[in-house]
Amino acid sequence: MANEESKVIAGIDTHADTHHVALITDYGKHLGDRKFLAVGSGYREIAAYLTSAGPVTAVGVEGTGSYGAELARVLAGEGFTVREVNRPNRAERRLHGKSDPQDAYQAAESVLADRGTATPKTRDGYVEALRVLRTARASAMKARTAVLTQISGVLVSAPEEVRARYRGQGSEARAKAMAASRPSGDMSNTVVATLTTLKRMGARHQFLSQEISDTVAALEQIVSAHAPAILDVNGVGAVIASQLLVTFGDNPERMTSEAAFAALAGVAPVPASSGKTNRHRLSRGGDRQANSSIYRIVLVRMSTDDRTRAYVAKRTAEGMSKKEIIRCLKRYVAREIHRVMKNPRTVQPTNDLRPLRLAMGLTLTFAANALGTWPTSISRIERGTSRDHATTERYRSWLEEQPKKTS
Known part of the structure; x- marks a missing residue:
């Protein structure tokens, strides 16, 4: 020894x-x-x-x-x-x-x-729970897609009587109608057997859809409780946030720099120069699920965010291709995500706002009209499901300025 x-x-x-x-x-x-x-x-x-x-x-x-x-x-x-x-x-x-x-x-x-x-992921905290839930969601989504494909396949060769019943309906509406149908009769009859099969497939689609919804709700609950700041990033929802958290792991300190995260997520620029050409290309390595999540964030921003659209227009005028612009945007998003993950900020709870409003005898409609917004927006703020921090702060300040109800 x-x-x-x-x-x-x-x-x-x-x-x-x-x-x-x-x-x-x-x-x-x-x-x-x-x-x-x-x-x-x-x-x-x-x-x-x-x-x-x-x-x-x-x-x-x-x-x-x-x-x-x-x-x-x-x-x-x-x-x-x-x-x-x-x-x-x-x-x-x-x-x-x-x-x-x-x-x-x-x-x-x-x-x-x-x-x-x-440094390996510790896999002993809430991020591991997110990873397991995402596994269930991914398998349910694949199974639901397979069911819709099978329904289309059955309808292609089904008798005209069956096809006419569901003609012109979208895939989701068609599956819902099949699940609610009540076929009966001799199973040796082609029409009865086909309708029964479609009903079972429709019911399976409904079950899988409910499973996916329940899983997404669980993901949102965990992310909102443990990492609410990531949901404030433009273009990030519960599903994308859960994937980014899984990529970081339960021990985010293992990510030593934003460049390391960019390389892990496959958004670090890769040199692709030759001769007189000087350029970079998209990376084909790294965590492809994280890469896909960042790509979705970029697509959302390109269609809804004014600053991103202005950047795309500027780069297009400079002669950059769409792929090159997306590569740059993915790198910028990775930098923003890393900053939020490494420097999480605490989110002030909003469960005190509803009791405060009721104590003053104010209605949702009255508060919404005073703030120039919708009652549903105020309701979401009070229930803690809104990510609009500017409106939340305005609402809190407005409530604090209101005279208290006298008995």
Whole structure:
């Protein structure tokens, strides 16, 4: 084993049922390796084995987002410095072959060389809950799309009697009407069988739509409670905000700079110059879900935000293509998102506004007319669902100026 002066670096190759742990010194000498079960008792044995050779500098773990997720949580809880390690180099594998001990030693050597490592997500807070909920939403949306495609396929070859019933309706309205239908009769009859099948598909569509709505409501509730500032960014809703939070993780401090976030989200400019051409192109790497979210923000701003439209017009006049303009806008949005995530501001609660208004004997309509807005806008402010902070502050100031009701 190692002498007292040397420090230990560990590498772990993770699998579904077992984890292989390898130990090396801080100057690269192999100390030993062992296999452990991927269960609670195995995690405790791994923690004990890591310290058996001396003080541990860092632990490199493969697959901290999959097979090694729970192990990384346990080791971080025990006070170890955990580093996420990329999969072994393919060139090295072709030269030296592959085995669990070799992969574990390569993980430790990557940490020693500070090559292909990163700080893993902790996956122990509300962001992990968002990630799981997003998984449910994504699968439900895929299933709902498949149902609509199947309904169209059935109608293509259905009898004219069936097709005439749903002709001219949109896909959503058609599915709703099918779910509400009540076919009856002999199932060996083609028309009856077709109508029954369409009813079941329509009911499935309704169920999946409700599941998606419930999941989005849960996402909005979590984001509003834990990271309301991100919802104030122009073009960001609950679904996009949840993805951006998942990209950052429960430990946003691992994102050391806005350039690092831009690279992770795949919006960092990539040089594409050649000869007399000097330009950049869109990145094709990074987290594609985060990239898609930022792209959607840009599209919203290009259609609704005056400043963004003015920027697009200016850049177009300078000869830039639409793709190049979008690339620039995505980079600007990434910078704004990083600033909000790293410097979250507290949002003043609004649950005191409704009791204050009622205590003064004022109606929603009266307050809305005084502020030049709609009663529904005031209602949303009082329920905490509005992101219009300017109107909220005006409403609060107006209420504080009103004379109190005397009994």
